Amino acid sequence: MLVARAHLSFADCQPRPRRHGRCRGQGRLAKIILGDRPAQTERFLGKPGLGRISGPNATNPRDLTMPQLRCQIEQLEPPGTEGDLRSLGELLLDAVDSGAAVSFLSTLSRAAAEGWWRRTLAGSDARAIFLIARDDQGIAGSVQLHPAWAPNQPHRAEVAKLLVHRRARRAGLGAELMHAVERSARGAGFGLLTLDAKGGGAADRLYRRLGWTCAGTVPGFAFDPDGTTLHDAVIFYKPLSMPITASGV
Numbered sequence: 685m686l687v688a689r690a691h692l693s694f695a696d697c698q699p700r701p702r703r704h705g706r707c708r709g710q711g712r713l714a715k716i717i718l719g720d721r722p723a724q725t726e727r728f729l730g731k732p733g734l735g736r737i738s739g740p741n742a743t744n745p746r747d748l749t750m751p752q753l754r755c756q757i758e759q760l761e762p763p764g765t766e767g768d769l770r771s772l773g774e775l776l777l778d779a780v781d782s783g784a785a786v787s788f789l790s791t792l793s794r795a796a797a798e799g800w801w802r803r804t805l806a807g808s809d810a811r812a813i814f815l816i817a818r819d820d821q822g823i824a825g826s827v828q829l830h831p832a833w834a835p836n837q838p839h840r841a842e843v844a845k846l847l848v849h850r851r852a853r854r855a856g857l858g859a860e861l862m863h864a865v866e867r868s869a870r871g872a873g874f875g876l877l878t879l880d881a882k883g884g885g886a887a888d889r890l891y892r893r894l895g896w897t898c899a900g901t902v903p904g905f906a907f908d909p910d911g912t913t914l915h916d917a918v919i920f921y922k923p924l925s926m927p928i929t930a931s932g933v
């Protein structure tokens with residue numbers, strides 16, 4: 685059953701003033717359409733200084749050149765098609781190859797990556813939610829929501845395996861997947877989300893930026909994919925009792 689469907693497209697846009705009056709240097713406009721509702725929000729995504737071309741006109745926003753990223757975020761119904769399982773396996777392998785701390789070591793094979801997705805999708809709780817972002821090359825990103833198993837935590841779910849393929853990173857897709865999974869969680873009646881991330885990494889920064897609260901750090905929690913370097917884990921939570929807008933908290 686499709687519970688959330690979003691079309692995400694980015695187009696180069698002029699910098700917009702931030703709330704406190706400063707201008708962001710570069711960004712793209714994201715139009716999000718949920719279900720059959722019309723465009724409900726336009727959100728400026730960007731980071732000062734990134735994506736600028738060099739040269740004499742570099743400060744002119746019309747000269748900014750960034751490739752367009754067009755993705756569609758949708759809910760994947762378990763067990764998933766063979767094509768999607770292949771694409772998800774590639775997504776996981778890409779994350780591990782990039783050095784990401786996502787449970788696996790660099791010895792992960794393609795077959796093992798696909799097998800992990802197959803088992804995860806097939807064995808998931810009926811209330812679990814798998815969101816994927818498709819681009820013209822396949823699945824460019826994903827995120828999962830798993831309800832807490834404990835009978836005394838029916839309101840809690842764990843966000844897991846936020847993955848964005850390297851070809852689509854730093855364009856706001858990770859943030860959009862998080863917004864989408866929060867909306868899905870709220871729609872499914874969850875009131876509290878938890879997750880953990882490698883301390884100091886891109887995901888750690890992203891979650892803080894999206895309003896997640898850091899509950900603490902566990903030193904030496906897991907190894908990097910190299911199997912030798914230990915890293916810390918940061919535990920985050922986010923209550924969903926406060927309404928969030930499509931553009932985040």
Ligand SMILES: CC(C)(COP(=O)(O)OP(=O)(O)OC[C@H]1O[C@@H](n2cnc3c(N)ncnc32)[C@H](O)[C@@H]1OP(=O)(O)O)[C@@H](O)C(=O)NCCC(=O)NCCS
Pocket residue numbers: 710711712729730731734735779782784785786845846847848849852853854855856857858859860880881882885886887889890
């Ligand atoms: C963590 C991860 C999901 C982030 O995905 P992403 O799509 O790159 O995320 P975003 O684009 O929303 O944000 C990432 C950065 O891009 C920047 N960015 C966002 N939109 C941008 C734009 N239009 N132009 C330039 N930069 C932009 C953000 O400000 C952010 O910068 P920061 O890292 O300095 O804070 C991705 O790096 C990934 O898949 N990593 C490997 C797997 C992993 O570690 N997962 C987390 C498990 S807990």
